[in-house]
Amino acid sequence: MPSQPNKLAAAEYAYRSIRSDIVSGALAEGERLTEERLSRVLGLSRTPVRDAIRRLTHEGFIVRQSGYTTRVARFPEDEMKQAFDIRQMLESYACERAAMLATDEEVALITQYSEEIASLTPPKNEDEYARITEANEAFHRTIAQAARSPRLSALMTMAFDVGMVVRTYRRYSEEELIRSAGHHREIADAIRAKSPEWAGSAMRTHIRAAQTAAGKAQDDAKDEPASK
Structure with missing residues (x-):
């Protein structure tokens, strides 16, 4: 605490x-x-x-x-799948728009957050987990802001389950955390290059990888009581 x-x-x-x-x-x-x-x-x-x-x-x-x-809150398996499916659609589109519309300041912030995540990965203690979590939330929030679409932002706010994202993220393996950090860097590179196709593709890959890791974490959590 x-x-x-x-x-x-x-x-x-x-x-x-x-x-x-x-x-x-x-x-x-x-x-x-x-x-x-x-x-x-x-x-x-x-x-x-x-x-x-x-x-x-x-x-x-x-x-x-x-x-x-x-x-x-509990996170039923089907609810988690729906959440990630919706995230993929909305955030990929937001990322494409950000690649076209982000200001230099926003690009610098997105890059800064991606580098902070990379520098703390894998986290060695609770403080570093907390800092990665905050940087991750700021990274995705800045991309949504850079998309310049109030309608899209409203949809993302309704669909984005912060609790689910944070709790599953804490169960990632070291390999999954390193992969996720690499995705953040690639997304930042794509936005900085002003390439909407690359940015959207990188975000889709990132979210699909996150969904796979979250599903594995959920399965592991189900097995924990039986193993004790």
Whole structure:
């Protein structure tokens, strides 16, 4: 769980702490969450915890059920496949547009994030995992911004399940992480070269590889209880 800097707002601290526990598996899929227990564990009032839960629900890490019950989200296999299929279509198109429309500043940012991911791969500790995750999210977010399409951005926001992406990413093997870092670099190269065909193809490859790795991670997770 991250330490609590003095300048970090309580709601942001609660968000990062709960998110970290979900991603690491400290809070298991389907586990019931209560504001009272989380407030006690975090040493915070219920208001910032409630704000954090609302944000994590929007991002897909948490689901609300009937009777105000709140649980850590589960990711059914078919739902995961649909999410990656939709991501491939939307992000590949966004990448093609970014290759044509990205500003020099956006190209520099996309390149910077890809190099940061590469420099931290494979991650050696929790801090480096967190930094890669943040750089990965910023990389994809900047490409969406560079696509210059509010309609596309709205569709991507609805379809993009941050929780699923982050949690499966944490189960990648070292080889898969290195491959993913290479994909980020190639996508950045394609956008910098202003080649929409190359950029779209590189993004499709990246997402398909991510889907394969996520499927393998999900299968491994199913096998874990039986092996204990």
